[in-house]
Amino acid sequence: MPEPQKAAATPISPATDSRLVAWVRQAAPYIHAFRGKTFVIAFGGEVLESEAAQALIHDVALLDAMGIRLVLVHGARPQIDAEMQSRGLTPRFHKGLRVTDAEVLECVKRAMGVTRIEIEAMLSQGLPNTPLAGGFLRVTGGNFITARPVGVVDGVDFQYTGAVRKVVAEEIQGDLAQENVVLITPIGASPTGEIFNLAWEEVAEAVATAVKADKLIYLCASPGLIDKKRNLIDALTADEAHTLLNRKVAQADDVTRALPGAVRACRAGVGRVHFLDYRSDGAMLMEFFTREGIGTVLTSAPLATLRNATHEDVGGILALIAPLEADGTLVRRGRERLEMEIDRFSVLDLDGIIVGCAALYPLSAARGETRGAELACLAVMPEYRRAGYGDQLRSHIEQRAAKMKLKKLFVLTTRTAHWFIERGFVETTADSLPPGKRELYNLQRRSKVLVKSL
Numbered sequence: 001m002p003e004p005q006k007a008a009a010t011p012i013s014p015a016t017d018s019r020l021v022a023w024v025r026q027a028a029p030y031i032h033a034f035r036g037k038t039f040v041i042a043f044g045g046e047v048l049e050s051e052a053a054q055a056l057i058h059d060v061a062l063l064d065a066m067g068i069r070l071v072l073v074h075g076a077r078p079q080i081d082a083e084m085q086s087r088g089l090t091p092r093f094h095k096g097l098r099v100t101d102a103e104v105l106e107c108v109k110r111a112m113g114v115t116r117i118e119i120e121a122m123l124s125q126g127l128p129n130t131p132l133a134g135g136f137l138r139v140t141g142g143n144f145i146t147a148r149p150v151g152v153v154d155g156v157d158f159q160y161t162g163a164v165r166k167v168v169a170e171e172i173q174g175d176l177a178q179e180n181v182v183l184i185t186p187i188g189a190s191p192t193g194e195i196f197n198l199a200w201e202e203v204a205e206a207v208a209t210a211v212k213a214d215k216l217i218y219l220c221a222s223p224g225l226i227d228k229k230r231n232l233i234d235a236l237t238a239d240e241a242h243t244l245l246n247r248k249v250a251q252a253d254d255v256t257r258a259l260p261g262a263v264r265a266c267r268a269g270v271g272r273v274h275f276l277d278y279r280s281d282g283a284m285l286m287e288f289f290t291r292e293g294i295g296t297v298l299t300s301a302p303l304a305t306l307r308n309a310t311h312e313d314v315g316g317i318l319a320l321i322a323p324l325e326a327d328g329t330l331v332r333r334g335r336e337r338l339e340m341e342i343d344r345f346s347v348l349d350l351d352g353i354i355v356g357c358a359a360l361y362p363l364s365a366a367r368g369e370t371r372g373a374e375l376a377c378l379a380v381m382p383e384y385r386r387a388g389y390g391d392q393l394r395s396h397i398e399q400r401a402a403k404m405k406l407k408k409l410f411v412l413t414t415r416t417a418h419w420f421i422e423r424g425f426v427e428t429t430a431d432s433l434p435p436g437k438r439e440l441y442n443l444q445r446r447s448k449v450l451v452k453s454l
Contacts, residue, residue, distance in 0.1 A: 165188070277294075
């Protein structure tokens with residue numbers, strides 16, 4: 001009987017290989033930035049019942065391997081419901097919060113215990129050809145949460161449903177310092193020894209705030225927050241999210257439950273709060289290690305900061321404008337010239353990466369002429385051009401020119417004339433330029449000259 005033939009190895013195409021190389025290089029600055037940072041990852045019991053559970057554990061292992069300190073907060077709503085059903089009990093909720101009597105509490109303890117054991121087992125795997133191979137995740141837990149009863153709300157006695165009274169942050173941070181993954185189950189005891197059922201969304205908020213987490217991540221059955229037109233919101237501030245809540249813009253159920261706590265956590269000092277779709281394979285990797293991200297991020301202040309450039313930004317500006325210089329959109333500048341003129345530049349800084357820049361060059365005027373300036377080198381990374389960053393830079397340069405009491409702003413462009421015309425610039429001739437700039441006008445480039453009165 002002939003031996004079975006081995007399947008031929010699938011070659012990696014040059015295109016695929018180049019994409020992998022590009023992704024790794026793009027991710028490297030984020031890997032360096034996140035090492036030693038604290039992430040709180042919160043997810044409901046629905047995640048564990050889905051096909052995404054194993055992929056989530058793999059991504060947790062990758063984050064741990066990169067030196068990120070991890071706290072996992074899990075829920076168990078469907079598991080509790082299933083346990084109640086097996087005992088012939090009917091779930092009761094009021095304003096999204098489970099009413100927990102003595103019988104339900106027994107179901108809660110059993111479901112939470114089983115769920116926690118299953119998560120610990122998944123984190124202990126070491127299967128070949130997975131991110132868990134060759135690694136070991138030490139999982140710890142403890143009585144980190146002190147609880148209090150919710151009490152009676154709107155005439156409803158919640159009994160053994162509780163709220164977070166205190167988080168023992170020092171103990172959690174101690175475990176994190178020993179490179180342990182901290183797994184927190186949303187059950188808490190009161191000082192009198194009573195046990196209370198807690199909402200995992202509230203526990204995640206309280207823990208992230210107490211340990212001063214750099215990121216709080218909610219894994220939900222939704223790509224993120226949406227606006228009134230049902231479009232995904234990439235980023236917003238805590239104040240904008242609060243406005244979204246007040247306007248009662250409909251969100252997915254789990255997002256609705258988590259959003260108030262997300263706003264509070266953001267305002268209390270948590271670095272950033274992310275809403276990601278647990279059904280999207282690799283959502284955390286795409287969100288944290290690519291520039292464009294994949295979900296919704298909440299910040300206390302706007303995500304991108306517009307500031308004056310410094311000498312440390314020269315490399316970032318050169319990398320940004322190099323493709324535009326290569327195709328002739330921008331006039332070529334060398335590093336030496338850019339370093340000499342860096343005080344003319346403003347940049348948009350996103351997570352330490354320069355995603356946009358623009359420069360203001362005051363122009364000398366003949367006696368009796370109105371003083372003006374040139375708006376030059378306006379550039380934005382292609383993946384951010386729809387975010388309105390070009391307009392932010394243009395507006396910033398116009399404001400800088402106005403503060404300098406300049407009356408006219410000139411632009412010389414070969415490809416973006418219509419963009420500037422739509423923003424109030426008017427096409428004119430090279431003869432309208434101040435004498436010094438007119439003498440330097442490059443006839444070969446045949447740039448269009450536009451002007452705007454300030």
